[in-house]
Amino acid sequence: MTGPATVGPAARRPVGSHTPTSGGLARSVLPYVDAAGSRVVQVYVSNSRGWALPPGDPAQDALLRDGCGARGVPVYIHASLLVNLGSPTPATVQRSAQTLAHALRRGRAIGAEGVVFHAGSAVEAGYAETAMRQVRETLLPLLDEAAAAGGPMLLVEPSAGGGRSLASRVEQLGPYLDAVERHPMMGVCFDTCHAWAAGHDLAAEGGMTATLDALVATVGADRLKLVHANDSKDLCGSTRDRHENIGKGTIGEPAFAELMRHPATAGVPVVVETPTEKHEGHATDIATLTRLHP
Numbered sequence: 203m204t205g206p207a208t209v210g211p212a213a214r215r216p217v218g219s220h221t222p223t224s225g226g227l228a229r230s231v232l233p234y235v236d237a238a239g240s241r242v243v244q245v246y247v248s249n250s251r252g253w254a255l256p257p258g259d260p261a262q263d264a265l266l267r268d269g270c271g272a273r274g275v276p277v278y279i280h281a282s283l284l285v286n287l288g289s290p291t292p293a294t295v296q297r298s299a300q301t302l303a304h305a306l307r308r309g310r311a312i313g314a315e316g317v318v319f320h321a322g323s324a325v326e327a328g329y330a331e332t333a334m335r336q337v338r339e340t341l342l343p344l345l346d347e348a349a350a351a352g353g354p355m356l357l358v359e360p361s362a363g364g365g366r367s368l369a370s371r372v373e374q375l376g377p378y379l380d381a382v383e384r385h386p387m388m389g390v391c392f393d394t395c396h397a398w399a400a401g402h403d404l405a406a407e408g409g410m411t412a413t414l415d416a417l418v419a420t421v422g423a424d425r426l427k428l429v430h431a432n433d434s435k436d437l438c439g440s441t442r443d444r445h446e447n448i449g450k451g452t453i454g455e456p457a458f459a460e461l462m463r464h465p466a467t468a469g470v471p472v473v474v475e476t477p478t479e480k481h482e483g484h485a486t487d488i489a490t491l492t493r494l495h496p
């Protein structure tokens with residue numbers, strides 16, 4: 203999975219979607235995976251806009267783990283969107299740490315490969331340095347614990363920018379990884395809509411390629427562990443994060459063709475978080491990206 207792109211199964215980029223879990227983890231996810239044609243799946247294990255940390259149902263956990271294992275479908279968790287390790291409010295930092303610890307525990311129960319969380323923001327002027335210290339102090343024990351337990355990894359996702367975000371441009375991932383001493387359990391999730399919103403011109407010819415080149419130059423060749431492939435409803439640099447179906451938005455299909463053939467994405471799973479009616483929008487986007495695969 204590292205080094206130059208290789209031919210064959212190792213270079214395959216499995217494509218899937220963020221998948222709803224209401225009604226039981228395995229009971230809702232497995233039929234959705236089959237209907238959408240997903241080769242990778244991402245789920246929430248707690249409310250995306252809440253702090254409650256549900257324990258999970260061991261029977262559903264086992265069914266999901268076995269069902270995805272049998273299908274060869276890797277599982278990823280997206281942590282609550284409220285997580286902000288850079289917050290100037292101590293209670294938010296504490297709840298964020300508890301939420302990530304919970305997601306890692308749940309990830310072990312369902313056999314997840316990684317837990318995605320947003321890079322966060324300092325919120326207030328002059329708080330960036332303290333915010334990065336909070337990132338370090340919160341993440342290092344969790345990363346050590348993940349290493350000892352054999353996974354899952356923590357995957358930082360750059361935000362759409364604005365609001366004093368700690369990492370939105372790919373170049374900002376360098377200092378973010380430095381803050382956790384480039385810990386081996388720390389990976390990166392690259393979201394195309396966020397990068398576009400943060401000012402990377404992915405729609406220009408060669409723009410996606412240049413952005414992924416810059417990502418690799420900043421974080422190294424093997425840190426990219428997951429891609430969120432989302433088109434956008436907004437303009438480049440808008441700092442707005444409204445996802446659109448692949449090829450139907452302002453980023454456009456040629457950029458996603460560049461994404462699917464860049465050496466940095468070889469072997470890396472690609473998840474869509476696009477608008478969908480039941481599984482149908484996702485099925486179309488998964489088919490589109492799979493068609494763009496070399």
Ligand SMILES: [Zn+2]
Nearest residue numbers: 359393430475
């Ligand atoms: Zn995303």
